[in-house]
Amino acid sequence: MSNYAKTFSSSLGKKLIMSLTGLFLCIFLVVHLIGNLQLFKDDGGQAFNAYSYFMTHFPPIKIVSYILYISIIVHAVYALILTTGNRKARPVGYAYYKGEANSPWTSRNMGILGTIILIFLVVHMSNFWAQYHWGDLPHARYEVSLTNPQDVVVTPIPFDGSEIAHADYVDAQAGKQVLIAKDLYKIVTESFSQWWYVLLYVISMAALSFHLIHGFRSAFQTLGWDNSKYIPLIRFLGVWVFGVLIPLAFAAMPIYIFLFR
Amino acid sequence: MNLTLKVWRQKNTEDKGKLVTYPASDISPDMSFLEMLDVVNEGLIKKNEDPIHFDHDCREGICGMCSLHINGRPHGPKQGITTCQLHMRSFKDGETIVIEPWRAAAFPVIKDLATNREAFERIQQAGGFISVNTGGVPDANEIPIPKVIADEAFNSATCIQCGACVAACKNASAMLFVSAKVSQLALLPQGQPERYRRVQAMVAQMDAEGFGNCTNTGACEAECPKEISISNIARMNRDYLNAKLFKDEY
Missing domain, CATH: 1.10.1060.10 (Alpha-helical ferredoxin)
Structure with missing residues (x-):
C-alpha cells in the first residue's frame, strides 16, 4: 500500500476524511444560505430564478458543485465504514450504559442525526435540484422597467413541451430589462404551501442543528486544531453560527413562504 | 447497608456469560467498593460457590488494575477516582448495582469481571x-x-x-x-x-x-x-x- 492509502485507511485518516468533507459541507451551507436569501424578496421570484440559473451555469461553481456531491457521498459512506468498525470494537454491549453522565447527547447520536439529514437531502434534491436539471419546469418572463426597478411585470410561461431558451437582455426601445428563466421559484413556493413539507424541513433543520453543534467543533479536534487561544472562537462558531443561526435561517424560509406567499 | 448486586458472571473467554443477582448484606458505608465485593465473595466461598473474579492490586488508586463498569459508568458514579477509591457511601441503602466488565473486542473477558x-x-x-x-x-x-x-x-x-x-x-x-x-x-x-x-x-x-x-x-x-x-x-x-x-x- 502506498503511504496515502495507508494513511487514509487508518482510523485517524478516515476521521480526517470525515472532518474535511464535513467542514467543506459547512462552507457550502453558508453559500447556500446567502443565495437562498433571494427567496425572501417580494419580486415574483426574479432574483431567485436569476440566481438559480447562475449557480447551475457559471463554470467555477459547476466544478465546486461536483466536489460538493462527492463530499456528501464520501461523508456518508465513511460514516458507515467508521460506524461498522465501532460496532465491531464492542461486540458485546453493556446491559447498563449511562452515556448521558459523561457526554453530550449530540455527540452520541451523530449517525441518527446524519441519517435524517441524508434522507432530507434525497427529498430536497429530487424535488428541486433534479427537477431543475431534468424536470419539465414552467418558465417565467420578467420585465423590469429600467427607470423604475420596482415596476416588474411577471408573465408565467407554463410548460407545454416546447423548448424555451434562457434569456437575459436589455430591451432599450421598450426601456425594459427582460429575463426569461426556469421558474424554480414557483416549484419552491408550491412545495412550501403544504404544511407537512414545511414540517419535514423544520425537523430536518433541527437535526442539522444538533449535528453541527457537535460536528463543527469535532472536525477541528480531529484535525488537531486545538489551542486555548482560538478554541473559544471555534466553539462559539460551532454552537451559535452553525448550530443555531444557519439552521434557523434555513428553517425560516419554508415557514415564511408557507405563511406569507 | 443492604444492596442487590447484578454481577456479570462468565466462566471463561469463550463462555457467553450472564448477569447474576446477589444480595450484599450488612455492608458498611465506609467500605471501598472492592472491600464490599470481598465481603460478598467470602459469603460465596462459605457456601462453596465460585467467588466473583475481579482485577485489583494496589487499592490506592495508582496501579490501574481495578476496573468494573458500575451502574453504567467505568469506576462507578464518582469522577476522578478508580474503583478502589469508590466508597459504599456513594450508594443508597437498598440500591441495585449493576457490575459489568470493560466491554471491548480488544479487552476480552478472562473470567467474570476481569479482562485482558x-x-x-x-x-x-x-x-x-x-x-x-x-x-x-x-x-x-x-x-x-x-x-x-x-x-x-x-x-x-x-x-x-x-x-x-x-x-x-x-x-x-x-x-x-x-x-x-x-x-x-x-x-x-x-x-x-x-x-x-x-x-x-x-x-x-x-x-x-x-x-x-x-x-x-x-x-x-x-x-x-x-x-x-x-x-x-x-x-x-x-x-x-x-x-x-x-x-x-x-
Whole structure:
C-alpha cells in the first residue's frame, strides 16, 4: 500500500476524511444560505430564478458543485465504514450504559442525526435540484422597467413541451430589462404551501442543528486544531453560527413562504 | 447497608456469560467498593460457590488494575477516582448495582469481571518509549523546559492504563490512552528524536488491536480517573497527520 492509502485507511485518516468533507459541507451551507436569501424578496421570484440559473451555469461553481456531491457521498459512506468498525470494537454491549453522565447527547447520536439529514437531502434534491436539471419546469418572463426597478411585470410561461431558451437582455426601445428563466421559484413556493413539507424541513433543520453543534467543533479536534487561544472562537462558531443561526435561517424560509406567499 | 448486586458472571473467554443477582448484606458505608465485593465473595466461598473474579492490586488508586463498569459508568458514579477509591457511601441503602466488565473486542473477558488489557501493553511496546542509552546523571538545568509544558507532560503521564477511556467510549476507542502516552513524550525534548515514528507506530498498533474510532464525545476524559484531557487526542491527531502527510520518513 502506498503511504496515502495507508494513511487514509487508518482510523485517524478516515476521521480526517470525515472532518474535511464535513467542514467543506459547512462552507457550502453558508453559500447556500446567502443565495437562498433571494427567496425572501417580494419580486415574483426574479432574483431567485436569476440566481438559480447562475449557480447551475457559471463554470467555477459547476466544478465546486461536483466536489460538493462527492463530499456528501464520501461523508456518508465513511460514516458507515467508521460506524461498522465501532460496532465491531464492542461486540458485546453493556446491559447498563449511562452515556448521558459523561457526554453530550449530540455527540452520541451523530449517525441518527446524519441519517435524517441524508434522507432530507434525497427529498430536497429530487424535488428541486433534479427537477431543475431534468424536470419539465414552467418558465417565467420578467420585465423590469429600467427607470423604475420596482415596476416588474411577471408573465408565467407554463410548460407545454416546447423548448424555451434562457434569456437575459436589455430591451432599450421598450426601456425594459427582460429575463426569461426556469421558474424554480414557483416549484419552491408550491412545495412550501403544504404544511407537512414545511414540517419535514423544520425537523430536518433541527437535526442539522444538533449535528453541527457537535460536528463543527469535532472536525477541528480531529484535525488537531486545538489551542486555548482560538478554541473559544471555534466553539462559539460551532454552537451559535452553525448550530443555531444557519439552521434557523434555513428553517425560516419554508415557514415564511408557507405563511406569507 | 443492604444492596442487590447484578454481577456479570462468565466462566471463561469463550463462555457467553450472564448477569447474576446477589444480595450484599450488612455492608458498611465506609467500605471501598472492592472491600464490599470481598465481603460478598467470602459469603460465596462459605457456601462453596465460585467467588466473583475481579482485577485489583494496589487499592490506592495508582496501579490501574481495578476496573468494573458500575451502574453504567467505568469506576462507578464518582469522577476522578478508580474503583478502589469508590466508597459504599456513594450508594443508597437498598440500591441495585449493576457490575459489568470493560466491554471491548480488544479487552476480552478472562473470567467474570476481569479482562485482558494486554492490548495496551502492545501499543506501548510499539513506540511508547525513548531509545537512549543511559549514562551519568545530567545536570538538572541542562535542558530548560517551560513549566507549563512540563506540567502538561506530567498530566499526560499520570495515565495508569486502566482502560476506563475505552470502557466509557461508545465506540470502545483507545484514543485517550494512546494520545496520553504519545503526548507525555512528544511534549518533552527527550521525546523529539522519535516523535513522528512513535505516533505512527502506536496508532498502527491501536488500529491493529481492534479498538474503535474516536467521535470526540469526551466520555473518556469525563471518566478518566486521572482526568486526562482530550486535548491530548488533538495533539496526537496533529502529530499523526503531520507525520503521515508532511514529514519525510526517518
